[in-house]
Amino acid sequence: MQEWYKTWFDSPYYHLLYRQRDDKEAEGFIRSLIDFIKPPPGSVMLDQACGRGRHVRILASLGFEVTGIDLSENSISYCKQFESDNLHFAVHDMRRIISVNSFDYVFNLFTSMGYFRHDHDQQLTVSSAAAALKKGGHYIVDFMNVHWVISRLISEMHKTIDGIEFYISRRVENGFIIKDIKFRAENHDHHYTEYVEAMTVEDFDRYFQHAGLKRLHIFGNYSLQPFDRNLSERLILIAQKT
Numbered sequence: 001m002q003e004w005y006k007t008w009f010d011s012p013y014y015h016l017l018y019r020q021r022d023d024k025e026a027e028g029f030i031r032s033l034i035d036f037i038k039p040p041p042g043s044v045m046l047d048q049a050c051g052r053g054r055h056v057r058i059l060a061s062l063g064f065e066v067t068g069i070d071l072s073e074n075s076i077s078y079c080k081q082f083e084s085d086n087l088h089f090a091v092h093d094m095r096r097i098i099s100v101n102s103f104d105y106v107f108n109l110f111t112s113m114g115y116f117r118h119d120h121d122q123q124l125t126v127s128s129a130a131a132a133l134k135k136g137g138h139y140i141v142d143f144m145n146v147h148w149v150i151s152r153l154i155s156e157m158h159k160t161i162d163g164i165e166f167y168i169s170r171r172v173e174n175g176f177i178i179k180d181i182k183f184r185a186e187n188h189d190h191h192y193t194e195y196v197e198a199m200t201v202e203d204f205d206r207y208f209q210h211a212g213l214k215r216l217h218i219f220g221n222y223s224l225q226p227f228d229r230n231l232s233e234r235l236i237l238i239a240q241k242t
């Protein structure tokens with residue numbers, strides 16, 4: 001298994017394929033979250049894998065002190081245009097501690113973990129978030145509900161976007177949800193494979209406990225409705241540093 005997440009997320013075709021997951025979806029979710037968690041003015045926030053910054057830009061527009069990090073150099077250089085007094089970006093691997101006892105909230109949104117071959121690295125992602133939080137601070141994770149995804153897995157499909165035909169196949173293997181993406185663009189055949197560990201609530205609870213975090217809340221979609229293992233599309237968790 002290669003370190004697929006370094007190349008695929010850095011490619012323009014990733015952003016093309018997923019372009020429907022846009023700023024509007026992010027805005028609705030962030031507004032629901034802020035209504036629920038009610039961060040005090042001036043709260044300091046970190047997004048562990050901010051991509052092109054769709055969530056952090058909204059948080060900064062609400063006046064919070066926000067930092068977005070991501071492994072993708074192309075995404076961070078895109079984000080730099082939005083930098084301001086209360087919004088900063090850096091290329092950084094979320095498995096490494098960025099700073100200690102510094103943030104009131106750390107976010108990991110839109111299935112931005114589970115990419116690593118070893119459990120140890122998933123744990124490092126959670127533990128580095130816990131290290132970055134102040135005592136009493138909150139970690140907010142938005143992951144897929146793997147039960148929902150696996151029960152509805154479409155094994156083969158294709159779609160055309162901007163004249164490029166993407167052929168996508170999905171399977172579950174050794175506890176990972178694997179998605180093969182093939183297409184031809186700019187006179188080349190491309191093939192990327194996404195590997196995401198099928199992490200359940202129980203897995204997250206184990207990682208949280210090991211990192212000194214306690215789960216407080218669980219939701220099943222972006223409107224923060226209750227989590228149902230069979231029916232919810234998302235698994236949204238809020239944990240606190242004890």
Ligand SMILES: C[S@@+](CC[C@H](N)C(=O)[O-])C[C@H]1O[C@@H](n2cnc3c(N)ncnc32)[C@H](O)[C@@H]1O
Nearest residue numbers: 005009049050051070071072093094109110112
């Ligand atoms: C599914 S995308 C979501 C991006 C963003 N949260 C959003 O909702 O638009 C996952 C992101 O995780 C980033 N990523 C992957 N591995 C990473 C790592 N080890 N450290 C930091 N970011 C990473 C990718 O570059 C990509 O931007």
